Amino acid sequence: MPSQPAFQLLITSVISNVTGNGTTYTVVWDSETFDQGDDCTTTTFTAPVAGKYHFDVSIVLVSLTDTTDVYVDLVTTNRSYRFNPAGNNPTTTGNVPYAVMNTSVLADMDASDTALVRVYATGVGADSLDIHGAGGDVDSRFFAGHLVC
Helix, strand or coil: CCCCCEEEEECCCCEEEEECCCCEEECCCCEEEEEECCCECCCCEECCCCEEEEEEEEEEEECCCCCCEEEEEEEECCCEEEECCCCCCHHHCCCCCEEEEEEEEEEEECCCCEEEEEEEEECCCCCCEEEECCCCCCCCCEEEEEECC
């Protein structure tokens, strides 16, 4: 049913050294649970029809102890939605070695608009931030979405 798209992409392993020196990394999802309408690649969802789309993102960022800024962005063609775990500076709020990001967005999209997830971090040296995936039957690191109306 291409006019009723729904998808869920997963990270099942560790993605090492993705960002940390002020670079932006577009998350590459390594597994697909489902893709009703075949609208996804390993990085990007493309809306087949105009409407309001609900997106969920769950991601675990690791090696944050020297991080000064961390952002996770859900980027759509029309706008970006930025989330920063533990505030702008996770090292001053408990010196956390990791951050779990869970968020939801309702986005207005036109046909052929795209959505993807990006990670940005500074202060951890040369590309040293990792993204941890789930193991076994646990789907806790994902990018999912569906057409609402």
